[in-house]
Amino acid sequence: MAYKIVASQCTSCSACEPECPNVAITEKRGVFMIDPSKCTECIGHFDVPQCVAVCPVHGTCVIDNSVPRASAA
Amino acid sequence: MSKLLQLHDFGASSATSFEALRSSATQTGCSTTGGNGKSGCGSAAGQGDLPPEIWEKVKNHPCYSEQAHHHFARMHVAVAPACNIQCNYCNRKYDCANESRPGVVSEKLSPEQAARKVIAVASTIPQMTVLGIAGPGDALANPAKTFKTFELVTATAPDIKLCLSTNGLMLPDYVEQIVAMNVDHVTITINMIDPEIGAQIYPWIFYNHRRYTGVEASKILSERQLLGLEMLTARGILVKVNSVMIPGINDRHLIEVNKAVKSRGAFLHNIMPLISEPEHGTVFGLEGRRGPSAQELKALQDDCEGEMNMMRHCRQCRADAVGLLGEDRSAEFTTDKVMEMEVEYDLAARQAYQAKVEAERDAIAAARQRELATLADETATIKIQVAIATKGGGVINEHFGHAHEFQIYEVSTAGAKFIGHRRVDLYCEGGYASETGIEPILKALNDCTAVLVAKIGLCPKDSLAGAGIEAVEDYAFEYIEQSVIAYFKNYLERVGKSEISHVARGDADIRQGAFVAS
Ligand code: SF4
Ligand code: SF4
Numbered sequence: 001m002a003y004k005i006v007a008s009q010c011t012s013c014s015a016c017e018p019e020c021p022n023v024a025i026t027e028k029r030g031v032f033m034i035d036p037s038k039c040t041e042c043i044g045h046f047d048v049p050q051c052v053a054v055c056p057v058h059g060t061c062v063i064d065n066s067v068p069r070a071s072a073a
Numbered sequence: 074m075s076k077l078l079q080l081h082d083f084g085a086s087s088a089t090s091f092e093a094l095r096s097s098a099t100q101t102g103c104s105t106t107g108g109n110g111k112s113g114c115g116s117a118a119g120q121g122d123l124p125p126e127i128w129e130k131v132k133n134h135p136c137y138s139e140q141a142h143h144h145f146a147r148m149h150v151a152v153a154p155a156c157n158i159q160c161n162y163c164n165r166k167y168d169c170a171n172e173s174r175p176g177v178v179s180e181k182l183s184p185e186q187a188a189r190k191v192i193a194v195a196s197t198i199p200q201m202t203v204l205g206i207a208g209p210g211d212a213l214a215n216p217a218k219t220f221k222t223f224e225l226v227t228a229t230a231p232d233i234k235l236c237l238s239t240n241g242l243m244l245p246d247y248v249e250q251i252v253a254m255n256v257d258h259v260t261i262t263i264n265m266i267d268p269e270i271g272a273q274i275y276p277w278i279f280y281n282h283r284r285y286t287g288v289e290a291s292k293i294l295s296e297r298q299l300l301g302l303e304m305l306t307a308r309g310i311l312v313k314v315n316s317v318m319i320p321g322i323n324d325r326h327l328i329e330v331n332k333a334v335k336s337r338g339a340f341l342h343n344i345m346p347l348i349s350e351p352e353h354g355t356v357f358g359l360e361g362r363r364g365p366s367a368q369e370l371k372a373l374q375d376d377c378e379g380e381m382n383m384m385r386h387c388r389q390c391r392a393d394a395v396g397l398l399g400e401d402r403s404a405e406f407t408t409d410k411v412m413e414m415e416v417e418y419d420l421a422a423r424q425a426y427q428a429k430v431e432a433e434r435d436a437i438a439a440a441r442q443r444e445l446a447t448l449a450d451e452t453a454t455i456k457i458q459v460a461i462a463t464k465g466g467g468v469i470n471e472h473f474g475h476a477h478e479f480q481i482y483e484v485s486t487a488g489a490k491f492i493g494h495r496r497v498d499l500y501c502e503g504g505y506a507s508e509t510g511i512e513p514i515l516k517a518l519n520d521c522t523a524v525l526v527a528k529i530g531l532c533p534k535d536s537l538a539g540a541g542i543e544a545v546e547d548y549a550f551e552y553i554e555q556s557v558i559a560y561f562k563n564y565l566e567r568v569g570k571s572e573i574s575h576v577a578r579g580d581a582d583i584r585q586g587a588f589v590a591s
């Protein structure tokens with residue numbers, strides 16, 4: 001139930017970090033990651049996932065298929 | 074300290090355009106004009122009647138005052154990597170192509186690291202008067218980092234002027250904070266006021282938790298930019314507007330932008346050429362959109378000039394630039410080095426040093442005025458452009474072969490006016506002159522009649538002569554403007570005696586990429 005960041009595409013611009021309503025995005029030594037246990041795909045907060053909407057590089061914040069999709073609570 | 078003195082040649086100094094404008098407003102007769110070239114003769118147009126408190130704010134600002142940039146230094150700290158809009162001339166995969174040399178990822182700093190760096194630089198370079206936050210993203214898309222940095226710097230170094238650059242999207246929300254933090258100057262990048270044109274420049278913006286595209290995006294952006302501009306000027310904050318000239322998209326439209334920002338109180342307009350090398354990977358670069366030529370840029374700046382001050386010496390610096398505008402010293406101040414440096418902030422020493430610079434600038438202004446007086450009876454309508462090899466300090470003090478850039482002055486009987494700079498690759502690399510080296514320099518100076526240098530070899534001198542450009546060593550180590558006027562006087566005399574004939578020069582190339590002295 002989460003988005004993930006494709007590390008090879010990420011510019012480490014940090015734009016996504018403050019936009020996440022769940023503080024799911026963190027940076028460690030310049031590498032940005034989404035904690036899947038915190039990400040709700042922004043459902044219930046916003047119409048669109050904030051990390052996707054703000055990220056300058058298309059296809060960098062994508063659905064992580066290895067975890068089940070989130071749904072409205 | 075001795076190293077600094079030697080680097081910046083403090084033997085000379087000169088007045089700022091604002092000094093010139095101010096004196097033109099208070100004195101009779103002509104003075105050399107800077108920003109507002111057409112108002113040289115006693116006209117109070119433009120900002121010629123700058124109130125004293127505004128004058129105080131700009132006179133030592135290297136970016137705002139085209140001659141202060143010979144004497145005062147600024148630094149940018151890269152604390153703000155995030156951005157909330159996308160511009161077609163920027164590729165953030167590499168870095169911001171607009172304000173920072175693309176392909177070189179600047180060291181991104183935390184506010185604490187940045188503050189330490191500022192103090193270290195200010196202790197080493199006493200003429201460092203301005204701290205700017207200009208990305209590499211948008212300063213106001215990173216408000217926490219931007220304002221924290223300012224707060225930390227002000228606590229230790231209250232004399233440093235603060236400025237920030239923004240795309241303006243979030244500006245209305247932060248005007249109060251900008252006022253509260255005592256920010257001196259704000260730069261807003263405004264490339265359009267017509268959303269139809271904006272749609273060709275901005276593919277999207279992120280606003281109010283969603284992404285807007287097309288005309289809708291540009292409409293929001295434009296409204297927020299102009300509102301922010303009005304709010305700032307209403308609060309007495311100086312606002313400069315940057316515009317990127319994109320041939321075929323906004324080149325003519327920028328005249329409308331100029332009027333719109335002037336009427337809202339912007340005090341300086343800086344029209345910069347598009348940087349669009351394909352290897353930067355920007356949308357404009359990949360679609361092969363070219364930047365303007367030197368004369369196209371100058372023509373647009375001239376067309377806007379009747380309206381307000383135009384800035385012509387912008388180097389489109391990196392977001393982590395340090396030092397004088399023509400001389401990047403950022404490599405001396407990497408995080409590692411800064412952390413090791415012993416820093417002691419000596420406010421009194423800085424002020425004494427700056428007072429000395431001030432006195433020297435007065436001297437150079439007086440020298441220029443004297444020289445100009447000798448042209449009083451001239452009636453020639455000839456106008457020529459002259460290139461200068463300088464390391465700063467307002468003096469012709471650079472060897473032709475060592476010049477990273479040339480400063481270009483336009484001179485007529487009305488005086489000498491700075492109109493821009495041309496970057497070049499070093500002609501004399503590693504002590505020997507390269508055969509192919511001269512061609513790009515000839516292209517960069519093709520619109521000039523002469524180049525005034527401290528020294529030049531026979532070979533390049535001949536090549537220049539072949540291209541119709543006279544290389545002149547006679548004014549080595551003299552003040553720039555005074556020399557340009559003296560050269561012009563001599564030129565007119567020779568034309569008068571038919572020793573030479575005056576020919577109109579052509580256009581010139583603008584070298585792509587931000588200024589990085591190697
Ligand atoms: S989708 Fe929403 S909740 Fe998940 S990481 Fe992105 S911004 Fe955070
Ligand atoms: S917004 Fe995109 S590019 Fe920027 S840090 Fe987040 S994932 Fe990386």
Ligand code: SF4
Pocket residue numbers: 135136147172205207386387388389390391398
């Ligand atoms: S980018 Fe332009 S405004 Fe900024 S420091 Fe350089 S010259 Fe000044």
